[in-house]
Amino acid sequence: MGVVLIDGATVRDFTEDAAHFNKSVDETFALLDANKDGVLSRSELRRAFETLRLVDKDFGVDTPTGPEELTKLYDSIFDKFDGDRNGKVDLEEYRSEVRKILLAIADGLGSSPIQMALEDDDQSFLRKAAALEASKLAAASS
Ligand SMILES: [Ca+2]
Ligand SMILES: [Ca+2]
Numbered sequence: 001m002g003v004v005l006i007d008g009a010t011v012r013d014f015t016e017d018a019a020h021f022n023k024s025v026d027e028t029f030a031l032l033d034a035n036k037d038g039v040l041s042r043s044e045l046r047r048a049f050e051t052l053r054l055v056d057k058d059f060g061v062d063t064p065t066g067p068e069e070l071t072k073l074y075d076s077i078f079d080k081f082d083g084d085r086n087g088k089v090d091l092e093e094y095r096s097e098v099r100k101i102l103l104a105i106a107d108g109l110g111s112s113p114i115q116m117a118l119e120d121d122d123q124s125f126l127r128k129a130a131a132l133e134a135s136k137l138a139a140a141s142s
Helices: 008-016 018-032 042-052 054-059 067-081 091-109 125-141
Strands: 003-006 114-117
Touching (some): 003 125, 008 018, 008 125, 018 091, 067 091
């Protein structure tokens, strides 16, 4: 496992590559949906963010330390995902919110690349974007 540089274009390419993007998103959705009912509950989404560390990696925010702040943070994340406010996050809502988040990250990165370690157990989307970039580079140079 190595280190790759990713910039805004890498992240944007990833979100625009529908086949890869949907596959990655669907994989994480399936992981998060612990009771396999096809939707994410508040607690499933929260546990997901805790175990995948998506908050610090993909949202770029410092994880608050107090339990009340944490609950507020996860509630606000859940409300963003739950577009139709029915208390559940379905796959379409999940896909569209993840895409929005990644595009915002892409804008933030611009053309200033950041280093991204490729770790096997890292399920963050930035890592997936980095892996896609690495595989394209490998294909181009072979
Ligand atoms: Ca579920
Ligand atoms: Ca919903």
